[in-house]
Amino acid sequence: xxxxxxxxxxxxxxxxDSAVIKCTYSDSASNxxxxxxxxxxxxxxxxxxxxxxxxxxxxxxIAVTLxxxxxxxxxHITETQPEDSAxxxxxxxxxxxxxxxxxxxxxxxxxxx
Amino acid sequence: DAGxxxxxxxxxxxxxTPVTLRCHQTENHRYMYWYRQDPGHGLxxxxxxxxxxxxxxxxxxxxxxxxxxKTEDFLLTLESATSSQTSVYFCAISxxxxxxxxxGPGTRLTVL
Numbered sequence: 001x002x003x004x005x006x007x008x009x010x011x012x013x014x015x016x017d018s019a020v021i022k023c024t025y026s027d028s029a030s031n032x033x034x035x036x037x038x039x040x041x042x043x044x045x046x047x048x049x050x051x052x053x054x055x056x057x058x059x060x061x062i063a064v065t066l067x068x069x070x071x072x073x074x075x076h077i078t079e080t081q082p083e084d085s086a087x088x089x090x091x092x093x094x095x096x097x098x099x100x101x102x103x104x105x106x107x108x109x110x111x112x113x
Numbered sequence: 114d115a116g117x118x119x120x121x122x123x124x125x126x127x128x129x130t131p132v133t134l135r136c137h138q139t140e141n142h143r144y145m146y147w148y149r150q151d152p153g154h155g156l157x158x159x160x161x162x163x164x165x166x167x168x169x170x171x172x173x174x175x176x177x178x179x180x181x182x183k184t185e186d187f188l189l190t191l192e193s194a195t196s197s198q199t200s201v202y203f204c205a206i207s208x209x210x211x212x213x214x215x216x217g218p219g220t221r222l223t224v225l
Contacts, residue, residue, distance in 0.1 A: 034213070043203065044156070100158055
């Protein structure tokens with residue numbers, strides 16, 4: 001079936017470094033790709049998303065890039081801070097605009113001060 | 114946070130008992146979803162609703178049923194709870210665009 005693969009499963013960086021998390025999807029009809037941040041014991045929070053009609057989107061220290069041909073998208077966090085430590089989930093909609101989201105299995109990011 | 118609440122927030126129950134979890138929204142959004150979150154599996158869709166009395170199955174629907182009698186409420190029922198249903202359950206909502214989903218605070222369910 002359709003799925004979203006996410007790598008790496010864990011990522012440790014020094015404060016101030018950049019972090020990159022990558023996801024691949026299988027459904028060529030997918031056109032919406034959100035990223036969620038989940039702190040320990042909290043709900044997933046939508047932090048940024050991208051639609052298939054653009055290749056890159058930025059919001060302060062975070063950015064997402066999309067390569068439709070290769071069916072992969074990435075989350076980039078620059079100048080990481082300890083408060084960026086969390087589990088990050090990517091997702092893609094299955095079947096296009098009216099489809100449900102399929103989530104990757106998550107990346108645990110640790111930012112060491 | 115979007116106006117989504119879940120109740121109860123924590124529950125411990127025994128195998129074979131029925132359990133109902135409630136999701137309540139104040140956003141008047143059309144779509145509502147139930148997910149379960151387990152280590153190593155991310156978020157998996159159980160059931161979803163696209164309107165009052167309109168529901169459909171997700172990826173892991175076996176052992177679960179849902180009901181939506183009002184726009185603001187979406188109930189998840191475990192008819193006979195099993196230990197494999199120990200999990201954290203999240204409700205989510207989305208509006209007309211359907212794509213952007215916002216999550217409730219979650220319910221931690223333990224089945225002994």
